[in-house]
Amino acid sequence: MALAQVPIGASAEKPAKLSCKHVWKLFGQNAESFLAGRPTPPDAAALAEAGLVGAVRDVTLDVAEGEIFIVMGLSGSGKSTLLRCLARLIEPTAGQVVFEGRDLLKASEAEMIDIRRHKMGMVFQNFALLPHLSVLDNVAFPLAIQSVPKDKRLARAREVIELVGLKGREGAYPRELSGGQQQRVGIARSLAVGPDLWFLDEPFSALDPLIRREMQTELQRLQAVLKKTIIFITHDFDEAIRLADRIAIMKDGAVIQTGTPEELVLRPATEYVAEFTRDVQRAKVMSVRSLMRPANGAGYAGTVRPEQKIAAIAAQVIEAGKPFAVADESGALLGEIAPQAVLDLLIGRGPAGA
Amino acid sequence: MTDTALTSGSRPIPWGRIGWLLLLGATLALGIWHGLLPWAADYPKPWVLPLAKQITTLFKASLDTLMPATRAFSAVLQVPLDFAIGLFAKGFPLGPGPDAPAIPRLSWIGIIAAVTLIGHAYGGRKVAAIAFFCFAYLAVFGQWNPAMLTLALVAVCVPVGALLGLFIGVAAYRNPRFDSYVVRPALDLLQTVPAFAYIIPILFLFGFTPVTPLIATVAFAMPPMVRATTLALHRVPAEIQEFGAMAGCTRAQLLWRILLPSAKPTLMIGVNQVIMLTLNMVIIASMIGAEGLGFDVLFALRNQKIGVGLEAGLAITALAIALDRLSQAAAEAKPALYRPGTPFHRRHPHLLLGLAILAATTLLGTFLPAFAAVPPEMTVTTAPVWDGLVKWINVNFFDYFEALRTFLLIWILNPVKLTLLNLPWLGAVLLAAYAGWRLRDKGLAMLAAGLIAFPALVGLWDKAMITVYLCFIAAVISCLIGIPLGVVATRSRWFDRVQQVVVDTLQTLPSFVYLIPVVMLFRVGDVTALIAIVAFAVTPAIRYTIHGIRQVPPHLIEAAIATGCTRGQILWRVQLPLALPEIMLGINQTILFALSMLVITALVGTRDLGQEVYIALTKVDTGRGIIAGLCVAFLGIAADRLLRAGAERFRRRLGIAARAGMG
């Protein structure tokens, strides 16, 4: 097992679309002077003593262009507050938020309005549709407040409504739609202005499990087309594993680990993270790269790619009963993967499955 | 009101109870032997603060500077008022003199058709039928002309009041300090100071012009709109607000395109209340010059014409019911779902049809008089029947009514009155303070003491005590009637339905109307006032009792049944104790209702603060009216805060968290 070979998340090399440094959000009286007045960051006990709620504590993150970045944590861990700090819906008590190289917290009200109108979109847990408007008008609303001419905005609204699969329901009102359909409207509305940065705050948590599944698949389909930079909040670790390029795990306002799903599973930073990852099916998150061993000779039954998930190649490898070669795009041999290792992983035996 | 410790053995000394006994004893002693401490028993004359005179002087001094502003304000409001009166009631004369040609007013047939259509558009057949019958009632019973004058006033007051309330509410929402330091105290005062009292400064500033009743009515009817607006805006889900911000709305866009449309249902409840309060005010408005139904009621009351008064009063009720149901239906109506691209006439069939009928019937009216005015041979009057009925009752049952009257006076009213009049003012103030301290804290103690002391400070102690005496007896009787009725309503479906209809009707009747039959049967005096007040104030006692019993968690009842409790045991040991906080709030409302009715009963000759206000009104004595009005308001606020604190304490003792939004 060559754990050290696992790279630090492929996306890290791309430029950061959005980053935040040492962001704090404390709720309570005189939070700012409390924080400014001390040389070292306060711990939980100090906050409790001052009667403050540390909703977000010293969070530093980089979200790369085009990745799905997921913030995962239990209810009350500060995910929504963090998201709202990043979108500047609430002012952080301290810290810096940088969006496309500019300091978001220094932007004036007019500049913020401009940025939000053209570069940001948000989807809400309870949909937040306007009850008095039809689907078409709801989706066209962000364009309407920018005074985009009526023909143009309705045409654009129809386009995104079709994109989310609601064609034919343009004239319906929110109260006539099911939860899943309402959230599709919410998604269409947030996409109407063609944002670069897309915030989703537990978008599927209010939906039934089956619908939730369907919507996750839908999101993956959309992302394959649109390639937005996505910050996605969830309390559901399975959802996070399914969708994420990278995951940040939050607890009591602090981010305790950031990494790809594979990294979290293989090297949980704390017992708390390990607790989450315990029941995850390893084959679904682990890639060939982390299970392969040095190439040993000839007689391979076939070739697989290092970034493929074990679950995707397991049947093939086990059926063949022989090792497969692992090769990258250029065809260079990186190692080999044995049926025994795959089997061990699948039944939860051996070093990686422990 | 003491903390009872149930631990046997070392029972702590009940200091709270001992405090009560000591204070009560001292007060009684002072009351019986006035000579002990004369200044504590009767407030000394030289100590009276001349606040009333100072306020009057201040108003007189500022009148000259304010005159241009008030004139301009009147002129602006005069325009829509004249237009509405012309449209509904008087037409638009095109020249001077009564015979000059005129653009006619709207045809009565057209108006009846239009309100029926509006009812149908918003509430279907049922609301259409209610609107039709109510307006047809106005026509058939010969009330059309005064009713249209009243409707014209309503048609101006409601939009003005609703818009003003909306703007103040929005300002309060945006600026929390403005809300808590200016708007809320002002609303509290406007809603507890009797309307009679604050129309005096309005009358003083604006004079006897047609606009003055309009302004007074708006001041009276607007507060619920302000409250509804701030409440509605605060209730818009945070996510919807955040969506607005994320969509890049400017502040104005956020308000007009997101917050207000999402808050519309609650806002419409506010509008509904503005309508109801406007109609409530029409009789008082007619005292300062408004024409219409209110004037007829007042005229009938002054001339003891019961039949005429009842018909006009019922006409106000009919108008109130119609407008109430129409506005409620409009508030609840979900917007029709039009697919994009529906042409205008398909979107608004009711609107176009209504306008067409109005135009056609009004045009016809220029040729056919029957369309222009209700033909006299079509109208009926029941006035002689009512007059006859009262005469018959008075002839046949006079002795019984007289006996009841005398009994009430000798055995209940007079003893309580004497006791309260002999109560030393200092004792009353200290008792209020002690109650405030025991129920909550020092702050409430100071507040209660200050509020109760105010009437003494301004030299109105005796009148205040007469107010307290009437209000107290009325509240007790209302509770003795209302609470059992409420209990019965929770146990009998049949009775519940009946009481709902009765209570709803009682609440839409203008308070003056209660007075008319009672005056006829009991003549003027305290008993008449008492009965009218009880009829008005019994409704909250019933409603809150029902509410309190209904909100007892069902699993507790099930547990009681499972333990083998009888129905009586369940009522006395489970339902009533748990409903007690709500019932206390009902008593609180009963007292406030009684106080507001009390001022009106001054018309039938009580000698309380109401009379003081009424005298000030006839003399347009601003200071005197304001001070007397403040006394009434302060008594009400003191009772309100003490009872709320009491209910809160009970709730905590029962381990129920405070529920917001009651009362």
Ligand SMILES: Nc1ncnc2c1ncn2[C@@H]1O[C@H](COP(=O)(O)OP(=O)(O)O)[C@@H](O)[C@H]1O
């Ligand atoms: N406006 C607020 N005032 C005070 N405390 C708040 C406020 N908003 C959130 N909190 C607290 O901050 C913590 C994090 O909340 P939140 O970000 O909503 O968590 P999550 O979205 O992860 O469930 C919680 O303890 C919550 O009670």
Ligand SMILES: [Mg+2]
């Ligand atoms: Mg949340």
